[in-house]
Amino acid sequence: MxxxxxxDNAMLAGEFGPGVARAMRIVTRTADVMSAPRLIDxxxxxIDGCLYHxxxxxxxxxxxxxxxxxxxxPTTLNVxxxxxxxxxxxxxxxxxxxxxxxxxxxxxxLGCESxxxxxxxxLKNRPSFGDQIAWAESNAIVFANSVLGxxxxxxxxxxxxxxxxxxxxxxxxxxxxxxxxxxxxxxxxDFSPLPSRDIxxxxxxxxxxxxxxxxxxxxxxxxxxxxxxxLKALGAAAASSGAVALFHAVGITPEAPTLDAAxxxxxxxxxxxxxxxxxxxVRRTLNHGREGDELVAVSLGxxxxxxxEFQRLATLLDRFGAGRKPKVDFYVNTSRFILWELTxxxxxxxxxxxxxxxxxxxxTYITPVMKKLTGLVMTNSGKWASYAPANxxxxxxxxxxxxxxxxxxxxxxxFHG
Amino acid sequence: MLRGDxxxxxxxxxxxxxxxxxxxxWGGYDAAAGLIIDRTHPLAGASLAGKIxxxxxxxGSSSSSSVLAEAIRNGTGPLGIVLRERDLIIAxxxxxxxxxxxxxxxxxxxxxxxFAHLVASTGPLRIEADAATGRAAIYVDxx
Numbered sequence: 220m221x222x223x224x225x226x227d228n229a230m231l232a233g234e235f236g237p238g239v240a241r242a243m244r245i246v247t248r249t250a251d252v253m254s255a256p257r258l259i260d261x262x263x264x265x266i267d268g269c270l271y272h273x274x275x276x277x278x279x280x281x282x283x284x285x286x287x288x289x290x291x292x293p294t295t296l297n298v299x300x301x302x303x304x305x306x307x308x309x310x311x312x313x314x315x316x317x318x319x320x321x322x323x324x325x326x327x328x329l330g331c332e333s334x335x336x337x338x339x340x341x342l343k344n345r346p347s348f349g350d351q352i353a354w355a356e357s358n359a360i361v362f363a364n365s366v367l368g369x370x371x372x373x374x375x376x377x378x379x380x381x382x383x384x385x386x387x388x389x390x391x392x393x394x395x396x397x398x399x400x401x402x403x404x405x406x407x408x409d410f411s412p413l414p415s416r417d418i419x420x421x422x423x424x425x426x427x428x429x430x431x432x433x434x435x436x437x438x439x440x441x442x443x444x445x446x447x448x449x450l451k452a453l454g455a456a457a458a459s460s461g462a463v464a465l466f467h468a469v470g471i472t473p474e475a476p477t478l479d480a481a482x483x484x485x486x487x488x489x490x491x492x493x494x495x496x497x498x499x500x501v502r503r504t505l506n507h508g509r510e511g512d513e514l515v516a517v518s519l520g521x522x523x524x525x526x527x528e529f530q531r532l533a534t535l536l537d538r539f540g541a542g543r544k545p546k547v548d549f550y551v552n553t554s555r556f557i558l559w560e561l562t563x564x565x566x567x568x569x570x571x572x573x574x575x576x577x578x579x580x581x582x583t584y585i586t587p588v589m590k591k592l593t594g595l596v597m598t599n600s601g602k603w604a605s606y607a608p609a610n611x612x613x614x615x616x617x618x619x620x621x622x623x624x625x626x627x628x629x630x631x632x633x634f635h636g
Numbered sequence: 637m638l639r640g641d642x643x644x645x646x647x648x649x650x651x652x653x654x655x656x657x658x659x660x661x662w663g664g665y666d667a668a669a670g671l672i673i674d675r676t677h678p679l680a681g682a683s684l685a686g687k688i689x690x691x692x693x694x695x696g697s698s699s700s701s702s703v704l705a706e707a708i709r710n711g712t713g714p715l716g717i718v719l720r721e722r723d724l725i726i727a728x729x730x731x732x733x734x735x736x737x738x739x740x741x742x743x744x745x746x747x748x749x750x751f752a753h754l755v756a757s758t759g760p761l762r763i764e765a766d767a768a769t770g771r772a773a774i775y776v777d778x779x
Contacts, residue, residue: 241735252643252727272699273667273706278736355698375698375725377732609663
């Protein structure tokens with residue numbers, strides 16, 4: 220039975236206005252569904268509700284606007300359906316465009332930050348170890364829990380905003396220490412010396428998500444110099460093939476100094492050995508491009524590209540000479556904050572001159588911004604490869620960043636092995 | 637009569653539709669047309685409109701809550717839902733549809749044995765999900 224404190228009850232009773240009362244009803248009913256004994260304070264929220272799904276999206280948020288409700292904690296926004304910095308890129312239905320813009324604007328009126336990114340952990344003020352937060356967006360959730368050691372459940376539409384408005388979340392699931400123990404162990408063969416190292420993190424994530432489902436996995440055997448961007452790719456892929464909200468990478472992520480620590484001293488329910496051949500099989504399943512096939516575009520940056528990834532891309536582009544442009548459309552999704560940093564460093568102009576289309580505030584797999592939405596598109600993202608075919612109708616070739624760049628310059632799929 | 641837990645309160649009386657595979661409403665259900673559009677789903681092309689959906693749990697993106705609420709708003713969604721797991725995404729979609737539009741779509745959760753019984757049963761179902769007691773009654777073959 221859910222126990223509420225005095226302030227929770229006051230919110231429910233409407234003492235803070237009808238918007239807060241509605242938000243609290245949603246939080247408490249969700250707490251009942253989760254069998255939570257009480258609510259806890261949260262330090263930040265990340266909202267996935269600014270992607271337009273229909274009239275319900277607008278009705279939900281505009282009630283809070285009309286009742287002058289505000290968020291109670293620092294709140295970032297996930298991607299919307301539009302690139303508000305480059306609005307000309309959108310070539311979908313005009314009425315949906317207007318509604319999508321209204322939805323993004325409405326969230327700003329509630330006091331949310333205009334971050335519009337699926338990688339809020341790349342912003343300056345990201346959560347710290349042990350912080351209780353209410354985040355939506357599957358890749359952000361898994362990154363916050365696993366890499367930062369902050370604590371959130373897999374929140375989603377409606378509850379994310381209700382938690383932001385009340386500053387409260389159900390005390391259940393991954394907010395609670397004992398539920399963060401790993402239950403299944405993946406022992407991974409060393410793939411670090413292989414040429415397309417980045418692709419293996421996404422492939423491993425897809426495999427882990429498929430096998431682990433909603434349980435917490437511990438991964439043993441990742442390279443000791445594994446970067447945040449590689450963990451980002453792994454987590455995003457695991458959260459798209461399964462319901463993974465937290466993984467432990469032993470020796471790398473903060474709650475897993477040792478395997479025993481990740482398991483909270485208990486025995487795992489299962490141990491799975493992963494060979495390089497298993498990972499190559501995942502790559503083959505996801506990839507629908509053959510060596511030499513004609514490409515229409517390349518899309519990188521799902522989740523949103525980091526500064527480090529842009530630097531790596533610049534290095535790869537340099538190999539093809541300063542004056543040369545790719546033969547096919549080349550998109551990179553990122554946040555407006557990373558774009559501003561690129562601009563400050565003079566890099567944004569260089570990418571522009573090289574024919575790289577930077578897309579912000581949204582993502583190429585959820586909204587019509589790419590010029591061509593049929594044909595073969597190459598990506599290094601396990602998440603993009605999983606969702607784009609159903610969402611926007613393209614066929615996917617799946618390769619490393621280096622393979623994507625070379626293929627873009629040749630206009631044909633090229634694999635390095 | 638079977639017993640279950642109330643996730644979202646309400647009453648429903650309709651023919652059932654059993655989904656043997658989990659459905660992601662986002663990307664899997666067209667809330668305007670009221671059709672399952674996930675081509676890999678065994679019931680692709682079927683409609684949930686006017687029926688009680690029986691499904692163990694949902695899958696996929698949390699954006700599914702929005703798509704379910706939108707389907708309920710449009711009258712293209714199910715009239716009631718029976719689950720085997722306490723699925724948050726489904727429950728939140730239905731409870732927000734009630735908050736916004738006062739449309740009651742009861743969501744109840746039953747144990748594995750009752751679930752198997754419901755799947756095997758014939759005829760329409762009737763759900764009475766009472767918020768006050770937190771206990772739901774599901775009547776089988778309630779023609």
